[in-house]
Amino acid sequence: MQTVGHSEHTLKTALISKNPELVKQYEQLDPGEQRLLNEAFRPRSDLFGPITLHSPSDWIISHPEAPQDFEQFFSNLHRKSPSPGKQTIYIQCIGQILTFLKKKKPEDAFCVVGVTMIDLYPRESWNFVFGQASLTEGVGIFSFARYGTDFYSSHYKGKLKKLERKSSSDYSVFNDYYLPEATSVLLLRSCKTLTHEIGHIFGLRHCQWLACLMQGSNHLEEADRRPLDLCPICLRKLQSAVGFRLRDRYKALVRWIDAESTDTPRVTPKHSREELVTLPKPVEAFKEWKEWVTRCLAVLQK
Numbered sequence: 001m002q003t004v005g006h007s008e009h010t011l012k013t014a015l016i017s018k019n020p021e022l023v024k025q026y027e028q029l030d031p032g033e034q035r036l037l038n039e040a041f042r043p044r045s046d047l048f049g050p051i052t053l054h055s056p057s058d059w060i061i062s063h064p065e066a067p068q069d070f071e072q073f074f075s076n077l078h079r080k081s082p083s084p085g086k087q088t089i090y091i092q093c094i095g096q097i098l099t100f101l102k103k104k105k106p107e108d109a110f111c112v113v114g115v116t117m118i119d120l121y122p123r124e125s126w127n128f129v130f131g132q133a134s135l136t137e138g139v140g141i142f143s144f145a146r147y148g149t150d151f152y153s154s155h156y157k158g159k160l161k162k163l164e165r166k167s168s169s170d171y172s173v174f175n176d177y178y179l180p181e182a183t184s185v186l187l188l189r190s191c192k193t194l195t196h197e198i199g200h201i202f203g204l205r206h207c208q209w210l211a212c213l214m215q216g217s218n219h220l221e222e223a224d225r226r227p228l229d230l231c232p233i234c235l236r237k238l239q240s241a242v243g244f245r246l247r248d249r250y251k252a253l254v255r256w257i258d259a260e261s262t263d264t265p266r267v268t269p270k271h272s273r274e275e276l277v278t279l280p281k282p283v284e285a286f287k288e289w290k291e292w293v294t295r296c297l298a299v300l301q302k
């Protein structure tokens with residue numbers, strides 16, 4: 001197995017940069033935060049490792065693109081940052097696609113991400129809205145249908161029976177659509193896709209520095225291989241865009257894992273109480289990740 005190797009010096013520059021302003025900004029982070037971020041270039045770090053290459057169809061081999069270091073990210077005039085009036089990330093579960101598409105983005109939305117268990121790409125000719133995020137619009141829509149363990153099996157129950165659409169506004173094939181079981185693996189895959197794509201909305205490009213959530217992925221096996229969290233270089237980008245303490249972020253992640261269910265109220269003023277659903281949250285597949293987050297917290301609090 002090959003790895004994408006970078007020298008200590010390259011990773012250090014990608015993280016801290018050579019721009020005196022950005023170096024100064026970095027030095028103002030608290031010692032714990034610097035200690036954690038510095039793991040990016042510490043040889044044999046047990047928190048962050050290199051990107052591994054498994055086959056020529058892997059993203060980094062088949063999609064050559066320029067890497068983005070912290071300085072390039074920071075100086076991109078078009079990247080989006082939340083503002084006091086626009087800082088909510090809306091995750092919209094979509095049953096009726098058309099209704100969703102007609103809905104306006106709420107005033108205080110930083111972005112709206114539509115998620116659905118319906119396969120949005122049932123036929124070759126329907127090449128629309130399949131896992132796309134638009135940086136400028138702050139919207140994205142994703143289907144997790146193909147993340148179910150049964151999607152590629154011959155007994156997958158979600159295959160469309162009705163093959164033709166009557167008109168471009170006919171979405172009736174999606175009525176009573178088959179929903180795969182919400183397994184722990186499906187939840188993990190969905191979280192990875194969702195947070196990766198939201199990262200793009202914040203202006204993070206694909207990561208070529210270390211094993212990282214922001215690595216591009218070409219196929220499911222490669223997506224499974226990338227970790228659920230950001231490498232220090234991408235983490236500094238997100239921190240700079242959003243403005244949070246690393247400790248608060250990791251603690252919030254542990255709280256999310258430990259909470260029994262996805263208890264976020266999914267109501268908008270128009271919805272009735274019956275739609276306040278508590279979804280089960282199978283988290284067995286997140287165990288390793290939780291241990292990793294806990295180790296990061298230990299480094300921050302040393």
Ligand SMILES: [Zn+2]
Pocket residue numbers: 196200206215216217
């Ligand atoms: Zn991507």
Ligand SMILES: [Zn+2]
Pocket residue numbers: 207208209210211212213214215230231232233234235
């Ligand atoms: Zn990264």
